[in-house]
Amino acid sequence: MTTTNVLPMIKGVHDTPLEEYFTSGHRTCQGCESALVMKLMVKAAGPRTIVLGSTGCMYVANTTYYSTPWVVPWMHTQLGSSGSAATGTAAGLKALMSKGKIKEEPINVIAFCGDGGGADMGLSAISGALSHQGYNLLILMYDNESYANTDIQISGSSPWGANTTFTPPGKVHRIMNQRWKKNMAPMMAVGHPGVRYVATGCASYAVDMMNKVRKALNIGGPTFIHTYDPCPKGWDFDPMYSHEVGMLAVETGIWVQYEIEEGVLTLNGPSRMLAEGRRKRKPVFEFLKRQGRFAHFTDEDVDYFQSRIDEMWEKWWLPGIIPIAKEGGDLTMGPREVL
Amino acid sequence: MTTDVQSSLEREELISGSEAIAIACALADVDVITAYPIRPYDTVMQYVSKLVANGEMKCEYIVAESEHSQFEIIKHASAVGARVFSGSSGVGWFYAFEALAVTCGLRLPMVAMVGNRALDDPGAFGCEHNDALAVRDLGWMLNWVDTAQEALDTAFMAWRVAEDSRVFLPCAISTDGAFLTHSQQIVKIPDKSLVDEFLPPYDRGDLVLHPDNPITIAPQVNEDWLMEIRRQTDEGMRNARGVILEAHADLKRIFGRGGDNPFIEEYMCDDAEIVLVGMGTLSLPLRVTVRRLREQGRKVGFVRIKWFRPFPTQDLQETLSRFKAVGVIDRDYSLGAPNYAGVVYNEVRSALYDLPTRIPIAGFIAGLGGREVTIPMTIEMFDQVQKAADTGKVDEPLQWIGVRN
């Protein structure tokens, strides 16, 4: 295995590197949190980095011909190929370095994908990448909870009941999306014993997110980060509130911030306080009511959503992470209704 | 002209076409190889893995979780400057189709072996050419070989031409399932020093993806750009012809092999009046048939197309214009195509359209699913072509040969 960079942990906002490796030229929406994730990701990774971007908003809107925002080398890859792109790039570099065809040096390889490209189509390739321990690479899944680029269609990562162009609330069926969001990060951690670092993140907690990127790149081998990106377009809220909506997702317990390093789980920030009971979860309504995609919800829908979040914190064997009931417990496994 | 110097620099081995290409990978110092099992191409990877296991080849050898990843992985390895190799067969090749399509616009010199196999359904292991032919419009260079020796030599040609900056296009070497992937022949294997003389290192130049060369590759485009990009790729394919001629000249000089023309091979065509045209191991029964019919005094010959992309239009025009009638054998189908004929038939026919005199052309579909193309079948084809030559017209433009009624 080639060596990895040693990127120091960022101690607070004033310790954040000034350099930007993702600047202007992208044509993403006003208040695009995923664009912020891209910026923080490469800010943390630094100049000796290659970024592979699979199809999605962060390709189509983010990187158009002659309008690239990337300072670091960047290459497109196919929707389901973030795993293969990372593996191929890392393998190519490793081969050329070990044969002395290029200079031996640590180069960060990061492949990103959206929730459609990651949790749906790219699952197989990401799983493959995470099983090849000889390559240093990070796969970052930016999750805006829909196929946002193609105009907001439901993905396996969309929340229950959300309005999307493929799941519109109708006269007969108010709730067209009866699926519960895929539990991606634990799936990657539990299913790939050789992976030394898996984390969830949110750009609303910028320093935490940048340090997670650095830990993933420092530790070596294949690693995985799942970020939660409020999407002003698809979730329908004022772009200026992207930051607040991300914090609300964490404070209501809908999104859990944690990292699994060398097999050791640590909850971070507000999520840790919620788990330790040092802070009370806000009602999910605080989160739902800010977004037009839930505007069709009735009180019953809100209560159901709340009950599933309560269950995840009170009944799961690993609260907020592993949906297996403690002994004697019971979980809601089926859909609320079948269309 | 092959001298003792050369013979001292080569050794003989009894190997299959797959094994020959695996050895070519070692001699070409390929950097990244990806494998995924499907018959019959997978034999090449069985040999590759042995070479790696025995330390006879140093490369990143990755067993992917699907054909799609197989080709995406080497695509990206190629972008950072690594020499790559992979392969597949039948529906496996189709599973990778997205990766195969995008590689051409990216101008990445992937080299692949296709062990030609029939497409499902039903599952069948036998040879058909539809798998490799499916990428013929996209910018892949395609060739068909008919011996293990040619498989070895063509592999060197493939990297040399694909990695030439005037071309920078992927290349697929088609080896007929079973005939080349599973049968062994005596092959002359050149010393590494000869291979190094023939094959320069892969230099991606200012297109390489590396922190020292911060570029953006394949940003999204709209209708303002794609035609220009397609035209650039088209230019690469146009350049390929000249680059193949250069490489072929060096192949003859350094290895003393390769024949007169890199694109097509004539067998007993000099004084022939009628010929059959085909690709790959169809040459095996045809060479025998041609000799037998010549013993009977019939002036017949066989023309084998070696490179299908770029298509040898002028070579075929010059050669085939000498004959009274031509028959084209397709080990493929193109259902609903002109005359319900195969792919090769219609390509040859359109190549001859501009000739001053219109030569009668008969089309034959044979050997599908790996069915044997027997000597009597090929004699029947020659008889049909002879009839066309005598009457000046073709009664049935397309016939299925060897299908049960």
Add this chain to the structure above:
Amino acid sequence: MAVTAVEVIYRGIFQKSLSRNICRTIVLAARKEGKIGTAFGRYGDSPERNGIPAKYFAVIADEDEELQETLAQYEPKSVDVSIVVDDTLCKGVESWAWYGLQPINELTKEGGTLLVTSMLSSDDLMEDIHVSDVPYNLAIVKGAKSFSGLWVYKDDHTDVRILGALAKVCPQLLKLETYIDTIKEETDDDLKLQSTARSYDRVSVTPVEPGQGNPEEPFSFVKPGWEEMQNAIVVKGIEYGTGFRGGEEGFQATRNEYFKKYSTRTMRPVINFETCTKCTLCWIQCPDSCFDVTPEELYDADMEACCGCGVCEDVCPVPDCITMVNEEQFNDNASQYDHWKSDRDGYMKWLEEKIAVAKVEIGDAGRSHGFHQWGGYEQQIAITGVQDDD
């Protein structure tokens, strides 16, 4: 024999439903007068992005064959009426689907009309609208811009008020009664019908002479041919940044030279460098990396990169340190930091004026994007009343 073409230039997503409603109603109304028409969004603008300019068209003809003339091309090469539903677009249009800045009146034909919803006067708007070489009319429907989100539509009557005004400025297209009959079929809200008629009476029209308007040469981009373009779909990355203004201290990112965000903004941040606590949040949380870091670690928003999302204002912990102000209040993209450094008093006075304007707008909720919370639009409309010029 006549073909009439109308374009609606709008903010992606925020005004998608609004512009679609306008164009669909025109075509449906045309049927009532026995005409044939088509409504379509500019394909290159989709999928739309929040705030990025986009276009919708309605083309009406007497005969089907005439309509085919229009359908034979991607979009009309000239239009009778250019409807602009956000006055900040008068600075020009830089759609994400094309390169360079298009003057707002580029397609407006001789004698045609540029119809803008705005609280501003025609003189104010003409400061932004680029010079045209043909005479046309500038019509204003008085009102704040109407923004809503992808799923929830803010029905503040802006659509019907545009249609009422259209009947006035483009009488050859359709009669006011026809619009009203068509709207009636879609709503039983009499207030909407009144809004339509009132707008017909109150729309103000000013003739514009050739050469009148903003003389600035809009930045353009010449597309290279296939032999000049680099092979393998490769373009150069952005150059490394430097210290602030190229110096040793601070940081200034290099910006993309082909796509600027000038026309993406409806608001821009104004910054009080005196009260800034250097907490860094605006800089770290900006999705567009638009803040340059000055030697004293203040943060200067580069207007080439700012798309006006307002995140910086939301995350700033100091009251009024960052305030989002309507883009119409600005006539250049100069650095606020440079202004402050060269003339502190002058800058602080300028800043106060801008903030005062913003406060008024916040007061009538006129700057709101999208869906705030359940009932949010109803609350807004309750504050402002339906869009009207009473």
